[in-house]
Amino acid sequence: MKKYTVKEKRAIRQGLLFISPWLAGVIGFTLIPLLLAFGISLTDYNFLTKPRFVGLENYITMFAKDPLIWKSLGITFLYAIISVPLQLVFGFLLANLLNQKLKGIVAFRTLFYAPCLVAVVSSTLLWKQMLETEFGIINYLLGLIGIGKVSWLGQTGTIIASVVFISLWQSGKMIIINLSGLQAIPTAYYEAADLDGCSRWRQVFYITLPMMSPTIFMNLLIGLIGAFKTFTQIKILTDGGPSNASLVYMLYIYKTAFTNYKLGYANAMSILLFVIVGILTVFVFRTSNKWVHYGSE
Amino acid sequence: MNKKSMYGRTARKIGCYAALLILAVIFMFPLYWFFLNSFKSYEQLFQFPPKFWVWPFRLVNYLEAYMYPAFDFGQMMKNSAIITITSVIGAVLSSSVVAFGFSRIRWRGRDQVFVLVILTMIIPTEIVLTPLYLIYSKLGLLNTWFPVIAPFFFAKPFYTFMLRQSMMGIPVEMDESAIVDGCNVWQRFTHIILPQVKPTVLAVVIMAMQDQWNNYLEPLIFINSNSKQTISVGLTFFSGMNATEWNLVFAGAVMVALPILIIFVFFQKYFIQGVVVSGVKG
Incomplete structure (x- = not known):
């Protein structure tokens, strides 16, 4: 191993000093709680009495005796599979539209960002009222074009569709991230392509998409993990109902911990979520070298 | 043509x-x-x-929402305001310091460690909510603002990431000339680098403000008395014993949304520019 020079050592010390807030945060707010979560997951614990060690019992219950786990995981996967691609495509297309050199484009950017300034609680309450079966504006508007009343919050499929729509409406952050990715592409590339007589569509496929792939990759990861921790919207729209038709995984964890006070079990569920997210992340990273192009770096 | x-x-x-x-x-x-x-x-x-x-x-509606008997709307607005302002200060201080350490100081292993920052951005904090709840209850910090505010003081990954990206874009010559002028590392941070990334700092201010003002899950779990609760949770309290008083819900929600909307309208030019300049990418 190479010996460090005095200068190098000083640089490392300085560097670590500057990043120490992050380091402390990761240890205090992620690492220690994660270890603790694993510890609690091996116990039976209800806040009041002392935790009782039960080994892997919670995990066995989870895999063998609790159909709700699979149901809620199924709903969550379904939501992820529907929402993530839609978010990516929509975010990409809209950002491209907002990246055009047009008069008033800044006003449009502000406008499309605005919905995400409204608290998720408020926006969800708003949509809950708009989606109301009998009096809601959505069903009224659909009625105008001859579509009968839909019970939006009545079954899994339409609840997922509603949440997808709300999150698309509030995807301002993703649009902005895409926009910044687009703006980082040197215009010289497009000018060269223009000179070569390359059509717009080909430019999208041969310049924009490859140059945007690191941004899309980031959005894919953030979107995927976001989908797995969906909570607030469902909690407010349906609270998991009717009869667990929209019980997403995070809400099930919340209810297990804070309604039923089964902490050991809730933590075993959290660990499972951690493992699932971990596997997905590794999987996405593995495939990424096939389609994500990093520049000269 | x-x-x-x-x-x-x-x-x-x-x-x-x-x-x-x-x-x-x-x-x-x-x-x-x-x-x-x-x-x-x-x-x-x-x-x-x-x-x-x-x-x-x-x-x-607005008056009735404000005077709603079940909880003190004004008090909760005030709680949210104090929590948000404190968190924004914490977010800017901590993430800019950390971003500096990841961009303007060359040290071995820096970029490898930065990959970890991106990874922690991916770990859902929701996973550790119950253990955190236990830790806070042991420390006697439940039903205080501490659990809600604290994470903002420890360089949230996304803000750090944005600031780091925009700090990376500053030419090295700026540091070098500062060193020649006898600036120490801290002065380089406060006097040379930080002023260069003002648009991104502003973007972080707005995002942190928005994230904390609208935060729902953490206050819901960690705070349980109405006198300390935030208004984003308070909005769900308009559902009385019988039915939700929807007209008050909306008046309340508008009152909650207005401060953020107004601030955003004032700063939107810098905000969108700031994020765009920082070139958020992997």
Whole structure:
């Protein structure tokens, strides 16, 4: 191993000093709680009495005796599979539209960002009222074009569709991230392509998409993990109902911990979520070298 | 430039405007509905067919929401404001310091450690909520603002990431000349680098403000007394014993949304520029 020079050592010390807030945060707010979560997951614990060690019992219950786990995981996967691609495509297309050199484009950017300034609680309450079966504006508007009343919050499929729509409406952050990715592409590339007589569509496929792939990759990861921790919207729209038709995984964890006070079990569920997210992340990273192009770096 | 491509260009522009306008109407309509609902009476909210305009406005909704007997609206607004301001200060201080350490100091292993920052961005904090709950209850910090504010003081990954990206774009010569002038590392941070990334700092201010002001899950779990609760949780308290008082919900929600909307309108130019300049990418 190479010996460090005095200068190098000083640089490392300085560097670590500057990043120490992050380091402390990761240890205090992620690492220690994660270890603790694993510890609690091996116990039976209800806040009041002392935790009782039960080994892997919670995990066995989870895999063998609790159909709700699979149901809620199924709903969550379904939501992820529907929402993530839609978010990516929509975010990409809209950002491209907002990246055009047009008069008033800044006003449009502000406008499309605005919905995400409204608290998720408020926006969800708003949509809950708009989606109301009998009096809601959505069903009224659909009625105008001859579509009968839909019970939006009545079954899994339409609840997922509603949440997808709300999150698309509030995807301002993703649009902005895409926009910044687009703006980082040197215009010289497009000018060269223009000179070569390359059509717009080909430019999208041969310049924009490859140059945007690191941004899309980031959005894919953030979107995927976001989908797995969906909570607030469902909690407010349906609270998991009717009869667990929209019980997403995070809400099930919340209810297990804070309604039923089964902490050991809730933590075993959290660990499972951690493992699932971990596997997905590794999987996405593995495939990424096939389609994500990093520049000269 | 020949005539044909001129026409093509105009047609494209018209197409873009048309798409933007249609989408804008779809995006703005719920916001319009949001504001309009806050001026409707309870009966008007559930009238069918729905009313696209009401007059006179039922402004008393706002007063009734503010004076709602079940909880102290003003107190919760104040709680949210204090929590948000503190968190924004913490977010800017901690993430800019950490971003500096990841961009302007060359040290071995720096970029490998930075990959970890991106990874922690991916770990859902929701996973550790119950263990954190236990830790806070042991430390006697439940039902205080500490659990809600604290994470903002430890360089949240996304803000750090944005600031780091924009600090990376500053030419090295700026540090070098500062070193020649006898600046120490801290002065380089406060006097040279930080002023260069002002737009991104502003973007972080707005994002942190928005994230904390609208935060729901953490106050819901860690705070359990109404006198300390934040207004984003408070909004769900308009559901009384019998039914949700929807007209008050909307008046309350508008009051909660307004501060952020106003600040955003003031700073939007810098905000969108700031994020765009920082070039958020992997």
